[in-house]
Amino acid sequence: MLNVYITGAGRGIGLALAQQHAQVGDRVFALVRDTKKSDELSQLADGSGGKVTVHRMDTGDLASIPDAAAATGSDSVDVLYNVAGNTGPTNNELETDIDWDGWDSAFDVMVKGPLAVLKAFLPRMHEGSKVVNFSSQLASSTWPMGGYYAYSAAKAALNRLMRSVAIDLKDQGIIVITLHPGWVKTAMGGPNAEITPEESASGIRALTQDLSIADSGDFFKWNGEHHAW
């Protein structure tokens, strides 16, 4: 049984991860910014006999993260999934005003937030703990499209940030990766996406289970393949 911590666990891929880890008997700490918002998560917790608990954590409210992590108790952290994300501004910012507040939110939630969450839980990690950070194919230099400036910049920053963190934690045996979860049918991915949240979560769980310290710092796809930087 693993102790699994998931930000953004109320819907989308985070919820599917919570459901699947609960199904195999893991202890799930579901971290959400509004503990009442997700009926599906509440039902999962209510039927879990205490194996799934829901805790408040707003990954964009950086100052609140240490206390939010402490409020989850003192259990060890075997797996931390940094899932929470937003699209950032989606308009063409070469033709409209740049939405700097949207940029700040993108970088808070998807760059600074994952670092703050990792740091807050670090004292409860051990050799073999795994930190899985949700990046995107838009972070890669091989992504052929323009647009989504804040989002792609934030995810690229996350990749490089977490490579540095992985290097610094290697001696402690803590494994840190980034991944592209696939193009997934969620509020973010939209209905035309290629895979379901369940398929994405299933692939990510298998990848996570097989990770070793030799993988730390790398960028993966949801199906276990390496992703180009």
Ligand SMILES: NC(=O)c1ccc[n+]([C@@H]2O[C@H](COP(=O)([O-])OP(=O)(O)OC[C@H]3O[C@@H](n4cnc5c(N)ncnc54)[C@H](OP(=O)(O)O)[C@@H]3O)[C@@H](O)[C@H]2O)c1
């Ligand atoms: N879907 C895709 O095709 C795709 C592709 C590449 C990468 N990704 C990445 O995969 C991750 C999950 O995406 P998804 O498709 O599952 O998205 P989603 O369905 O839109 O869910 C986003 C999740 O992030 C949470 N969140 C947003 N801001 C937050 C904050 N300040 N504090 C805490 N939680 C916050 C949301 O919580 P609320 O319910 O409170 O809003 C929600 O649970 C994201 O990092 C995304 O960038 C997704």
